[in-house]
């Protein structure tokens with residue numbers, strides 16, 4: 469159920485409103501059968517015994533989470549339910565939102581109608597959503613009654629993954645703790661990368677060696693231009709806020725944020741050091757999405773980097789396999805767009821890779837050398853082999869190597 473009529477009409481015809489590998493096939497396979505779409509809250513509530521709330525919780529000005537969408541939905545569920553319903557929060561919410569949901573249900577529900585509230589945090593990654601949903605690493609079921617727990621166990625029974633059954637508040641904390649830890653790992657390796665650069669070490673080798681220790685683990689140690697997306701930036705601020713509300717200063721996470729901001733904004737500085745003042749220079753920006761396999765540009769480091777370059781008077785020509793339409797809405801005609809990598813780099817003074825799209829992996833470096841006016845290749849995601857780029861007569865600059 470969604471209030472967006474256009475989105476629901478599209479979904480009924482199998483049109484997915486965003487780029488997500490494998491999702492279209494999955495929707496096609498079940499559309500109109502086990503999967504139906506509606507814009508009617510009444511129908512949705514009437515028809516279901518478990519309701520998953522998946523609305524967004526955008527940040528307020530002060531970094532706390534805006535829960536108005538959740539409040540509205542919960543009130544609607546409360547006023548429309550005619551018998552027991554299990555209301556599950558899947559949206560990323562501040563800890564203790566479950567309690568708020570329970571209070572709202574109690575306040576607005578019809579007399580005699582019971583509700584249970586549960587928290588089943590979502591751990592899928594954009595661009596990998598189908599795979600992560602079908603093969604999760606763990607399933608967290610946070611609920612307060614046996615009835616709710618049994619209903620959830622049945623719902624999640626087809627998935628084979630370790631199941632953690634806990635109370636609602638602990639489930640909510642697991643989500644905060646997981647996302648903030650991943651963001652911390654990224655900022656940690658980015659800090660290491662900056663020191664590597666200063667001392668002449670290679671962060672990619674440092675990360676590989678660190679990752680072989682199972683206590684550290686190999687994932688999320690890719691140094692780059694910083695994390696982005698609709699989750700980490702918002703979730704880290706929301707968690708800092710939650711901590712502050714209970715009197716704990718989460719200064720570690722504030723450092724995680726600062727390192728991430730410096731990492732993004734360091735790109736223009738690095739370019740300036742390499743090619744001098746950017747005013748009037750043309751820079752090719754490869755990648756606009758916050759990560760590969762998505763067209764999502766929310767909080768994308770590429771957008772911040774593009775703005776930094778424009779503010780310094782550079783001419784920017786960008787290319788992204790999936791998100792140029794979204795980026796055009798942000799940049800308008802301040803940025804030119806190329807139809808592919810080669811068109812984007814033609815005549816540019818330098819090129820910068822910001823999103824690690826697989827199609828950037830194997831560039832024809834002699835052609836790049838021929839097309840590029842300058843020689844600087846800034847690899848913001850350490851996707852290229854420095855030796856290969858240098859062999860083509862270009863100047864390679866990575867992150868921490």
Ligand code: UGA
Nearest residue numbers: 590591592593594688689690692694695696697699758759
């Ligand atoms: C993240 C979490 O990984 C999911 O588990 C979680 O469910 C989701 O947020 C959410 O809360 O909804 P997502 O934002 O889709 O998923 O993407 P990630 O793959 O985590 O990447 C986030 C950012 O970190 C990207 O900008 C990526 O480029 C960056 N990153 C990731 C690095 O800079 N280095 C790394 O080693 C890994």
